[in-house]
Amino acid sequence: xxxxxxxxxxxxxxxxxxxxxxxxxxxxxxxxxxxxxxxxxxxxxxxxxxxxxxxxxxxxxxxxxxxxxxxxxxxxxxxxxxxxxxxxxxxxxxxxxxxxxxxxxxxxxxxxxxxxxxxxxxxxxxxxxxxxxxxxxxxxxxxxxxxxxxxxxxxxxxxxxxxxxxxxxxxxxxxxxxxxx
Amino acid sequence: xxxxxxxxxxxxxxxxxxxxxxxxxxxxxxxxxxxxxxxxxxxxxxxxxxxxxxxxxxxxxxxxxxxxxxxxxxxxxxxxxxxxxxxxxxxxxxxxxxxxxxxxxxxxxxxxxxxxxxxxxxxxxxxxxxxxxxxxxxxxxxxxxxxxxxxxxxxxxxxxxxxxxxxxxxxxxxxxxxxxx
Numbered sequence: 562x563x564x565x566x567x568x569x570x571x572x573x574x575x576x577x578x579x580x581x582x583x584x585x586x587x588x589x590x591x592x593x594x595x596x597x598x599x600x601x602x603x604x605x606x607x608x609x610x611x612x613x614x615x616x617x618x619x620x621x622x623x624x625x626x627x628x629x630x631x632x633x634x635x636x637x638x639x640x641x642x643x644x645x646x647x648x649x650x651x652x653x654x655x656x657x658x659x660x661x662x663x664x665x666x667x668x669x670x671x672x673x674x675x676x677x678x679x680x681x682x683x684x685x686x687x688x689x690x691x692x693x694x695x696x697x698x699x700x701x702x703x704x705x706x707x708x709x710x711x712x713x714x715x716x717x718x719x720x721x722x723x724x725x726x727x728x729x730x731x732x733x734x735x736x737x738x739x740x741x742x
Numbered sequence: 743x744x745x746x747x748x749x750x751x752x753x754x755x756x757x758x759x760x761x762x763x764x765x766x767x768x769x770x771x772x773x774x775x776x777x778x779x780x781x782x783x784x785x786x787x788x789x790x791x792x793x794x795x796x797x798x799x800x801x802x803x804x805x806x807x808x809x810x811x812x813x814x815x816x817x818x819x820x821x822x823x824x825x826x827x828x829x830x831x832x833x834x835x836x837x838x839x840x841x842x843x844x845x846x847x848x849x850x851x852x853x854x855x856x857x858x859x860x861x862x863x864x865x866x867x868x869x870x871x872x873x874x875x876x877x878x879x880x881x882x883x884x885x886x887x888x889x890x891x892x893x894x895x896x897x898x899x900x901x902x903x904x905x906x907x908x909x910x911x912x913x914x915x916x917x918x919x920x921x922x923x
Contacts, residue, residue, distance in 0.1 A: 573833035575756060645836070648829030651891055652754035655826070661893055668892075693914040696903060699894065700885045700914075704877075707884030710832050711849075712842055722877060730911040733874040733881075 565607035569642065574604060574649040601653040601660030604646060609667050611642055616674045619681035623688070626678050628724045634701045635720065637671070639709040648710060672698060688727075697727060746788035750823065755785060755830040782834040782841030785827060790848050792823055797855045800862035804869070807859050809905045815882045816901065818852070820890040829891060853879060869908075878908060 564586035568577045579600060583590045597603035617633070619626050638644045647664070654661045679694040701723055708715050722733035745767035749758045760781060764771045778784035798814070800807050819825045828845070835842045860875040882904055889896050903914040 575830075575833055645833060648832040648891065649756075651829040652756055652826060654891075654893070665892065689913060689915065691915045691917060693903065693916045696885075696900065696914040699888055700881060700907075703884035703886070703888030704881045705884070706888055706891075707880055710829065710835070710887075711846065712835070713880065719877070722874065726881075727913065730913055732870060732908065732911055733877040734870065734872045735874045736872060 562607045562610050565603055566611060566642070569604065569607065569646060574646045577604065579603070599653070599657050599660060601650055601657045602663055604650065605660050605663035605667065608643055608646060609663075612667060612671075614670045614674075616670070617678050619678045621681075621685070623682050624724060624728050626682065627727045628720060630675050630678060630698075631701055631705075631720050631723045633671070633675070634698075634705045635715060638702055638705045639715050643667075644706065644709055648706070701727075743788045743791050746784055747792060747823070750785065750788065750827060755827045758785065760784070780834070780838050780841060782831055782838045783844055785831065786841050786844035786848065789824055789827060790844075793848060793852075795851045795855075797851070798859050800859045802862075802866070804863050805905060805909050807863065808908045809901060811856050811859060811879075812882055812886075812901050812904045814852070814856070815886045816896060819883055819887045820896050824848075825887060825890055829887070882908075 564582050565577070568581050568585055572581075577600065579593050579597075580590055582603065583593045586593070593603065597606065617626075617629060650660070650664070654664060675698055676694050679688065679692065679697060682688040683690060683692050683694070704719075704723065705715065707713075708719070718737055719733075721737060725731040725738075726733060745763050746758070749762050749766055753762075758781065760774050760778075761771055763784065764774045767774075774784065778787065798807075798810060831841075831845070835845060856879055857875050860869065860873065860878060863869040864871060864873050864875070885900075885904065886896065888894075889900070899918055902918060906912040906919075907914060
């Protein structure tokens with residue numbers, strides 16, 4: 562797994578071959594194939610060793626909690642190994658359902674924790690009772706990943722804008738609010 | 743360019759090499775390199791020949807116009823050649839600013855047209871005067887691309903949900919509205 566991460570850092574998903582991983586780990590190619598039948602599954606498992614999962618607890622203050630979710634999405638999906646590798650894997654994931662399953666499992670704990678924060682706010686009436694929490698999370702993550710992919714701005718203003726979208730149902734504005742905290 | 747698209751269809755960005763494109767086009771590798779110094783720039787230009795650009799005109803009915811923007815994002819970014827190749831190119835785009843420039847140019851006309859629709863609505867008072875239209879477009883495109891990447895649902899309900907988000911400042915709900923048109 563360390564060998565896989567080393568090769569990924571060096572040349573991206575794109576330049577990773579089972580052969581290079583085997584050489585770097587000092588084992589034979591067939592040994593690698595025995596455990597990970599496809600490159601996508603090898604990489605999915607290697608990435609899982611890189612993700613530290615810190616469960617979030619809702620503070621009860623909606624703005625604090627949502628801002629924290631947005632900040633976590635930026636940390637996870639901008640200039641991170643996951644953010645760099647995940648888009649590159651897209652084609653292989655489309656052709657390798659087991660690898661996609663592995664990747665979804667990677668996101669599982671953080672996603673469940675993020676949903677629990679949203680639904681705590683639903684539970685105390687701060688957010689609508691019939692909220693589609695999964696889509697809220699995809700809107701946040703998707704916007705961050707897309708901006709990262711195109712090299713567009715991901716500064717502090719966008720964290721305010723995405724927070725305000727969820728907390729105040731406020732469409733993003735071009736300029737920061739004066740009362741923004 | 744036809745040769746490049748053929749190779750892309752066959753094996754994705756990942757499996758495309760300048761050599762395969764040269765062979766498929768019946769020319770030498772150096773000929774290809776003379777015009778396109780990197781693979782990313784070759785692919786960016788090839789993709790540009792695949793995108794048909796249809797300018798949108800605002801109808802003046804906000805819901806109709808926004809729904810159309812969302813539908814166009816789904817068409818452009820879900821199961822399209824662009825959607826398949828763009829994420830795969832992420833690593834190369836990070837290391838090839840000229841290729842990223844080419845890709846941003848690809849999006850340019852459609853993006854300008856989409857912005858004009860949003861700002862027509864701003865101009866007639868249907869949307870806030872200080873709207874960050876660029877971020878609205880990135881929220882829509884990012885959500886669609888992210889869902890597509892992870893193989894998550896992109897059915898008609900999400901078109902309603904993203905439309906309602908912009909038109910009614912309404913956070914996405916789990917179930918369709920009864921009055922949804």
